[in-house]
Amino acid sequence: MRNLKKALSLVLASATLVGMVSVGASAADFTDKESITNAEAVEMVSTLGIINGLPDGSYGPDQLVDRASMAKMITLALNGGAEPVLGTKTTPTYSDIKGTWAETYIEYCSSMGIIAGDGQGRFNPTGNITGSQAAKMLLVALGYDSTVFGFTGADWEINTNREANDAGLYDGLEGLQASAPLSRDDAAQMIYNALNAYIMEKTPTKNSDGTTSYTYSLSKNTTLLSQKFGAKVFVGTFDGNANSLSLKDGYVQVTGKLTTETEGSNSASFPAEIAISNIGEEYKVIFKDGTGGVANQPDSKDTIYGVYKTDGVSVVNATPDQISTSYTTAGKIKVDGTTYSVIDATNDATTAVVRNFGAKEEIVVDADASESATSFKTYKAAFESLAGQNGNSVKFILNSDGKITKAYLTEYTLGTVTAKNSEKVTISGVGAIEIEDNDIYADIAKNDVVVVSKLYDGDNTQYVVTKAESVSGKVTGYTANNADTSSKVVLDGTTYEVYNKAAMPASVAGDTGTTKFGTSDINADYTLYLVNGFVAAAVKTSETASNYSLVVDKNDGSVDSTLSPLKVVVMAADGTKTTLTVSDKSPSKTIAEGDIVTWTGEASSAKVTVKAAYSDAKTSTVNFYNKTAKTLEGTVTAADCVLFAEVSDKGVDVTGSSYKAYNIRSLGDIKTNDVKYTAVTVDGKVVAAFIDLATEPSGATSSAVYGIVTANKGVVEIGDGEYYNQYSVWTGAESTVNILATGSNDTLSVGDLVKYNPTSDDTYSDNTVFTRNGAIGTKIYVKSYDESEQLLTYYTSVEKKDGAYVGSGDAVTKAVDDDVKIVYVNADGNKAGDEIGINAFDSINGYANAIIVTDTDGIVTTILVETSGECDIV
Structure with missing residues (x-):
């Protein structure tokens, strides 16, 4: 059975994954791996046998390194990770190391001038080593002479840190305090840096007087890693794994070259684990050539010390809806609002887009091919062809110049599990697939709704199946x-x-x-x-109950008439009004204003069913609705029961009647005797009702919003031949309102401050539903606002004294609601205002800078704040 059970992410993400290694421990094996900051460095030094894990299976990244341990680490680094044959002195170099576990390592490093004592004959093996001390030891191990480079004397630390910085020993350790004790995590990074640093070469010169002098220079291609471990570094692009390419199971392919090479490129195949989501990105492979393999590139005969992602390639992860097709600049595309250049055309046919890692035909570009050829596209067109409104994953690869060079597209489909047994699962639109050979979530069951991605081609085809959100x-x-x-x-x-x-x-x-x-x-x-x-x-x-609507208006047409069809206006539970052309009605009786109905189909051809005819209305008792018992005329109401009400004194079936909709559970007791009402009961609960009231019921709350009209967008068509005047309104967010264009009461003015109750479709029959300017609240001059105490102090007028404006009369203080709505407007520019807070009015110009709205208890529920400072708020 093919081992294809590799975890794949639904979204292409950039994740640093460590490669398979053939010797030593792995950072991924440590029990505290999540606490390791310098994971790549720990991976490398543990793989090379320089630093071991702790007996309990952890690495201990935060533990401090003592001087004896550092001596051992350097000894092992200088001996290719192996324990060298070492001896001890009859009289130890230092008085405090005799018989200690690290005595031989200390003597080894001392003999090479890597370490020195405290000047009093002691080494202090259990003392913590600092970053500077470790750097000095590593620099000497790299061939730096302590005397020549000033690592002794009063300025030793300054000189050491200068050379360590130049050599790159502190790379990746920007927050390191060099004089502080060194942790195992940071020690691994410093040793890793030293392994990759060029050694210092010492060249002798014979002087004319017979003496010898030496010059020091950095090697151009020799590192400790290459010198002591025989390691080479191969850097290239990850092309794919055994599923996407013709490779052995467990192998990956990287195309590149040694860091010591300047030209050429080779495709290297070797055993490692790199998630397919990293395809197209740059990896560094550290290896040692083995016998029988291909020289200077990693393969199965080599010792693979580590496989690491570099930062040499940038990626942009996106979904197709983030790719703009309206951006017309040649040679560039826009992704999620950012513009990228695309690679220049090439004379050779080149893959620009890889789809589902080979499961679908790739999109190829070729500068010599006709752009009309179906199999070829320009680079820009190839990338733009991915655009769409969907949740597919697109991963763009950028070269060192920041240009997009390639894209990897992963597509997803939705399906339903129609059958499952122990071996196979059948998914609609996919068919039957083997559970063992595909990446399928545990406990998949019949009727699960799933997301499916088909990856790879031919015998390697694999399905990734996850449960749909x-x-x-x-x-x-x-x-x-x-x-x-x-x-x-x-x-x-x-x-x-x-x-x-x-x-x-x-x-x-x-x-x-x-x-x-x-x-x-x-x-x-x-x-x-x-x-x-x-x-x-x-x-x-x-x-x-939300499916029920109230008929609030109708014409005299008939269902069967082409010239004069029956049209009705219905109001839904949220107050939305919809004009329906009735193509069918049930029962066949005449539909009348005040009927509670349901409807299906499109508004232009709707089937309308009368659920409660107003002609059959009953007469209410004095206790129509009991809030405590949640009953309407003695029958319990559903939690989402809608109450439609005629709330003017005009009566039902009168032109201009005012209808409202409420969730009845939000209302108080409704006491009204001998008033007509209808109700729809389902499963013993009232789900919808209509009553002819003269005023709004008690407890009715407003869903009104407040804002400023910022733009007149002109006349638009909405629905079937209905024309509206469209406006933009800033209410704390950009909103749109559409007022039915009738020639009267159908316009607003830019700059109007408005209050209105939004409908779900943003359409309104006339402008009378919009309270405007000074009528929406009280214009004030803010004195102060105490946000912590929720108190607003203000004046309602001002007067000028001694060249400045001051409040007239006594200031008023009101409590501000915990959920106060604050809308910032720029009344001078007729646009949204900046969120500047509720500040005191400007005493120089004396403009009113806010409007407040209060509830029946006098508590401030809404504040409109003018932010320009150039005019009164209204």
Whole structure:
């Protein structure tokens, strides 16, 4: 059985993964690996046998290094990681090392001038070593002469740190305190740096007087790593693994060359583990040539000391919706708002886009090929062709010049598990696949909704199957892409984009799926199934009170008439009004204003079902609704029961009647005797009701928002032949309102401060629903705002004294609600304001700088703050 059980991420992410090694321990094996900062360095020095782990299986990165341990580390580094044959002196060099475990290592380093005592004949083997002391030892190990380079005397530390910085010993240790004790984590990094540093070469010169002098210079190609371990460093691009290329199981391929080479490139195949998500990135392979292999490149005959990702290649991870196709600058594309140059055209046919690691045909570019040829594209066109509204993963590779050179695309699809046994699982749109040979999550079961990615080609094809993310809630809005698809849906206030703006499946996990959202789905409960955040399937989970609407207006047309069709205006539970052209009605009786209905289909051709006819209305008792018992005329109400109400004294079926919708559980007791009402009861609970009231019921709360009209966008068509005047309004966020264009009461003015109750579709029958300017609240001159105490002090007028404005009369102080809404506006520029806080008015110009709105208890619930300082707020 092929071993294809490799974990793959659904999103291409840049993760540093360590390669397979053939000797020593691995940093990944240490029990405290998550605490290791310098993972690559620890990996290398432990692999080379220079630093061992602790007896309990940990590395102990925060433990301090003593002087004896450092002597051992350097001894091993200078002897290729092996324990050398060492001896001891009859009389030890230092008085405090006799019989200690590190005596031979200390003597070895002392004999080479790497270490020195304290000047009093002692070495202090158990004392902590500092960064500077360790650097001095490593520099001498690299061939630096202590006397020549000033590592002795009063300035030894200054000179040591200068040379250590130049040699790169402190690379990656920017926060190191050189005079402080050195940790095992930082010691590994310092030794790693020393291994990769060029050695100092000492060249003798015979003088004319017979003496010998020496010059010192850095080697151009010899490091401790190459000199003591026979190691070579191969750097190149990760091309793929055994699944994506024709390699042995457990092998990877990297194309590059030795760091000592300046030209040429070779593809090296060797045993290692690099996640396929790192494809296209640069890796450093440290190895020792073995017998029988290919010289100067890693292969199966070699000792692989380590495989590490470098920072030589940059990547940009994105989803297709972040790729702009409207950016027209030649040779450049825009990804997530950032512009990138693309590589210049080449005369040779070159792969620009690899799709699903070879599972799909690659996109090839060739400067000599016709751009009209189906198999060839320009680089820019190749990358832009990936754009789309979906959750696929795109990984762009950038070269050293910052130009995009290649892209790797991974595509995902949604499916339902239709069958499963111990060996196979069957997924809609995929078929039956072997569980053992594919990456499938545990406990997969029938009717699971899953995300599937098909990777690799031919015999190596592998499916990655994960359980789909789902979110549930109430649909409050949507955007139609065309007659058959949706582009966006709003669920509990969060907007989700529909995968590829395509029709969703009609069947999902045994349930009926919604292929496209329509007006009948507003306020319905849904479960959305997501692929990397994009909606790929939708299932309506319940028929709730939110599906009921109230007929608030109608014409005299008929269902069967082409010239004069029956049209009705219905109001949903959130107050949204929709004009329906009725293609079918049930029962066949006449639809009347005040009827509670449900409807299906499109607004232009809707089937309307009367659930409670106003002609059959009952008469209420004095205790119509009891808040404590949650009952309407003695019958318990559902938690989401909608109460429609006519709240003016005009009466039902009168032009200009004012209808509102409420969640009845949010209201207080409603006591009204001998008033007509209707109700819809499901499973013993009232789910929708309508009552003819003269005023708003007690406890009704406002959902009003406040803001400034920032732009007139002109006339737009919404729906079937309905024209609206469209405006932008800043309410703390950019909002859009559309007022039905009738020629009267249909306009707003840029700069108007407004208060209104939003509808889910942003459409309004006239401008009378917008309270404007001074009518929305009290214009004030702020004196002070104590945010901690939630107190606002202000004046309602000012007067000029001694050249400055001061408040007139006594200042007023009001409590501010904990959930106060604060909207910043620039009334001078008719735009959104800066969030400057609620500051005192400017006494130089004397402009009113805020409007406040209070509730019935006088508590401030909303504050509009003028931020320009150039005019009154209104």
